[in-house]
Every structure is written in structure tokens, then in C-alpha cells.
Amino acid sequence: MRRGPDGLLRRLEEPQATYLELFFDVVFVLALALLSLGLVKDLTWSGALQTLVLLLALWSVWFHTSGCTDRLDSKLPQIQLLVLATMVGTLLMAAAVPEAFGEQGLLFAGVYLATQIGRHAAAALLLRGHEAATAFVRSLFWWAVSAVPWIAGALVHGTAREVLWVLAVAVEYVALALGVPTPRLGRAYMRTTEYAISAEHQAERYRQFFIIALGEPILVTGLILSRSLEFERVVAAVVAFVTTGLLWRIYIQRAGSLLAETITAASDSFRALVRSLYAHLVMVAGVVTVAVGAELVVEHPLGHTRPAWIVVVLGGPALFLAGRVLFEYAVFARVSRFRVMGIFVLVAISPAAILLPPIAVGVVPVMVLAGVTLNDSARIRRYAAVTPSPPQ
Structure with a gap:
């Protein structure tokens, strides 16, 4: 029986996705449907930009959750709770999509940050003392940075919100492309223990x-x-x-x-x-x-x-x-x-x-x-x- 942080990690010899992960994907059926519906209703360059920003946010939730379940054993109750909580957050984000650049901007941005930061903070706490926790800390640092334009954008309207939210997603995706550089931790490249990826x-x-x-x-x-x-x-x-x-x-x-x-x-x-x-x-x-x-x-x-x-x-x-x-x-x-x-x-x-x-x-x-x-x-x-x- 595995104990401590090691007991929370997914076994690399178990590459198959779990039923929970497949269940998690279901909420994105709604999210993608609402994105396409919103673009049909506002088929302009501004509408396309807004759809792209929302897609980038939703995609970030998905791939970070996928990375979480790749590192942690999603058959464990505490990890299942993290995924289900993320699913609830994604559902609320999807519901806010039609009015994310209108009256529901603060709800969308707030739930996005709460979902991302909450999931990774919980994972880092569960893994405290283990090198795998560092990967979650890196992401937390960059969400703390992007939270400023996310919340600032939610408090304004029109073009100002578009500009600030574009900045927010740009910060996150550029950081990822650069290897999630973090003070005192460096970049994530070649960190085989920190990022033990299950390829299958x-x-x-x-x-x-x-x-x-x-x-x-x-x-x-x-x-x-x-x-x-x-x-x-x-x-x-x-x-x-x-x-x-x-x-x-x-x-x-x-x-x-x-x-x-x-x-x-x-x-x-x-x-x-x-x-x-x-x-x-x-x-x-x-x-x-x-x-x-x-x-x-x-x-x-x-x-x-x-x-x-x-x-x-x-x-x-x-x-x-x-x-x-x-x-x-x-x-x-x-x-x-x-x-x-x-x-x-x-x-x-x-x-x-x-x-x-x-x-x-x-x-x-x-x-x-x-x-x-x-x-x-x-x-x-x-x-x-x-x-x-x-x-x-």
C-alpha cells in the first residue's frame, strides 16, 4: 500500500483514462455548443475575438485538469473531488459564456480563477514535500499574475474588457510556451521527475x-x-x-x-x-x-x-x-x-x-x-x- 504523497500519484503503468475523466469531458459539450452559438449570433471580428478568448480560457481548464489527472490517481476520493469541483466550475463558466462580455463577466473570470487556483492549490497541498508539487506551484504563480487583468477586465466593459482579457490569456499561454518560468524554480524543461508524463x-x-x-x-x-x-x-x-x-x-x-x-x-x-x-x-x-x-x-x-x-x-x-x-x-x-x-x-x-x-x-x-x-x-x-x- 502506497502512503504519503507517493500514494497520490498515478501509476505510469496505468495509462488508460478513467471513467471520471470521460465524465469530466461531458461538460465541454455544452461549453463548445455555447461558444459556437455565441459566434453565430455575433459574426463579427469582435465576436470572433471574444469567442477565441473564452475558448482559450476553457481549453486552459481542460488541459490543466488533464495534466492533474495525468500526475494524480483519479481513482482516489480526494482527487475525484478535485475533478468534480473543476467540473462544477466549468459548468458555471459555460453557463456564463453567452454574457461573459456583458453582465456575467465577473462571474466568468471569478469562477475561472477560483477553479484553476483552487484545484492546483489543493493538489500542491496534497503533494507538499514531493517534487511533483512544484509543477502545480509554477501554474499557481502565473495565475496570480494573470488574475490582475482577468479581474480588472471583469470590472470594465466593451473594448477595455477585451484588451485586458486578451492580455490575461496571453500571459498564461506565453508562460506555458516559455516553459512556465517561475522565480527560484526556473523553467519546466527537462524536469523529468517534476513532470513524469504518462505518454499513453x-x-x-x-x-x-x-x-x-x-x-x-x-x-x-x-x-x-x-x-x-x-x-x-x-x-x-x-x-x-x-x-x-x-x-x-x-x-x-x-x-x-x-x-x-x-x-x-x-x-x-x-x-x-x-x-x-x-x-x-x-x-x-x-x-x-x-x-x-x-x-x-x-x-x-x-x-x-x-x-x-x-x-x-x-x-x-x-x-x-x-x-x-x-x-x-x-x-x-x-x-x-x-x-x-x-x-x-x-x-x-x-x-x-x-x-x-x-x-x-x-x-x-x-x-x-x-x-x-x-x-x-x-x-x-x-x-x-x-x-x-x-x-x-
Whole structure:
């Protein structure tokens, strides 16, 4: 029987995600749905910026909780309580999303900070005296820094809140990219004892969240289709579903199935995980945008296509491909030229898309993504045995 702080740590030989972790992901179905709904209602550059800030905050809650359950044994009652408390906080944040830049700003920011700081402070206390506690202390330091613009932003309105909250998330994500540098502790790079990452567990968690995100375009498509089963709406729904299926296919081909091996092969597993974290963030942002585009196309399959609609219908898949390019670099230290070409094609065709009805605009990403998928399949047949070679 394990006692003391060591008894709280997850066994590295137990890589599978627990039922509690899967249950925790459920609340993000609501969060992503409310994010896409909010963007549909405010399809402006300001609305896009606000959606991005909220997504960054929610994503931070998810990946820090994933890191917590990667280090701590979530089968223990005290760790389960931490995760469930985080889930409640995430639910409140999700509920505040529609008015986060309005009347519920203080609720969103306050719950965000309470959730993040509370979870990690409790974990650090449980692990006090153990080197693993240092990882939680690092994050606590940077949340103390970002708390200033978070709370200050919640107390003002309009552009001022946007600027302060952008600063808050920038502080957190830049700190992570730099290795969470902390006074007297240094950076997190090469701290193998402090960050004993379970590669299989983390890879499984990121795959699971991406599948959760893919459910969002299907959810909004089905909800709109249920209102009316007109022929053109059914066709638009099929187009939206095929687009989502192609995103799934492109994700899993090669890099998506090799994340665990990538983290294991890297000279610094923390740095490899951070690269994958950012790549998944961009891909999830792309999927949320695809969901917005799907909602618009299924709701208005015919008629005039507004410029803002083109941005999301073509921009969502382009954003996903950009994230997939980053992911491939994180796994193989190279970039697929065909995926980059796909991004350029989507951008280049945007001006002419104004002449097409929404349903025809929705077909364009299908053709581009299908081309990328076929190219991926050909490369896999040509180079059957490939091992990860992450950048050092």
C-alpha cells in the first residue's frame, strides 16, 4: 500500500483514462455548443475575438485538469473531488459564456480563477514535500499574475474588457510556451521527475477531447435539420457531415495515432506535450468554426452568401488544417506541403465564393479536405513504416 504523497500519484503503468475523466469531458459539450452559438449570433471580428478568448480560457481548464489527472490517481476520493469541483466550475463558466462580455463577466473570470487556483492549490497541498508539487506551484504563480487583468477586465466593459482579457490569456499561454518560468524554480524543461508524463494517457485524453469537439458540428446540424427536412437542408446536412468526417480522417492519419510515441521519443516530454497542446488548440478552434459554418449552411442553404459566412465556412477547415500542420511538425519535425496547399486554396477561392449559394460554398471544403485525405492515404501506402521524430 502506497502512503504519503507517493500514494497520490498515478501509476505510469496505468495509462488508460478513467471513467471520471470521460465524465469530466461531458461538460465541454455544452461549453463548445455555447461558444459556437455565441459566434453565430455575433459574426463579427469582435465576436470572433471574444469567442477565441473564452475558448482559450476553457481549453486552459481542460488541459490543466488533464495534466492533474495525468500526475494524480483519479481513482482516489480526494482527487475525484478535485475533478468534480473543476467540473462544477466549468459548468458555471459555460453557463456564463453567452454574457461573459456583458453582465456575467465577473462571474466568468471569478469562477475561472477560483477553479484553476483552487484545484492546483489543493493538489500542491496534497503533494507538499514531493517534487511533483512544484509543477502545480509554477501554474499557481502565473495565475496570480494573470488574475490582475482577468479581474480588472471583469470590472470594465466593451473594448477595455477585451484588451485586458486578451492580455490575461496571453500571459498564461506565453508562460506555458516559455516553459512556465517561475522565480527560484526556473523553467519546466527537462524536469523529468517534476513532470513524469504518462505518454499513453495524455495521447488518449487529447484524442478523446478532439472527438468531443467533432460532435459539435454534428449536434448543430442535427438540431437545425430537425426543424425542417426540406431537400436542400438535407443535402446541406450531408455536406456538413462529410466535412466533419474528413476532419476526423485527416486527424487520425499518422500523426493522430502516434502522439504517445512522440512524447516518449522526445528528449523533453514536457516540450513535446506543449507543442501538441497548441496544435490541438488550433484544430479545436477550427472545428468550432466549422460548426458555425455548418449551422449557417444548413439553416440557409440557398440564396445570397454573406462575406462573414464565407469566412467561417472556408476559414474553419483552413484553421483546422493549420493546426494539423502544427501537429505534424510536433510529431515528425516536418510539414506536409499538400496541407499547406489546401489552406492556400481555401483562402484563394474566398473572393469568388461570394458568387455561390451557401450550400455550394460548403462543398468547397469537402473537395479540398478530400484531396488532402487522398494524398495522406497515398503517402501511407508509399511509406508504410514511419516512426515519430519530434523536433529537439
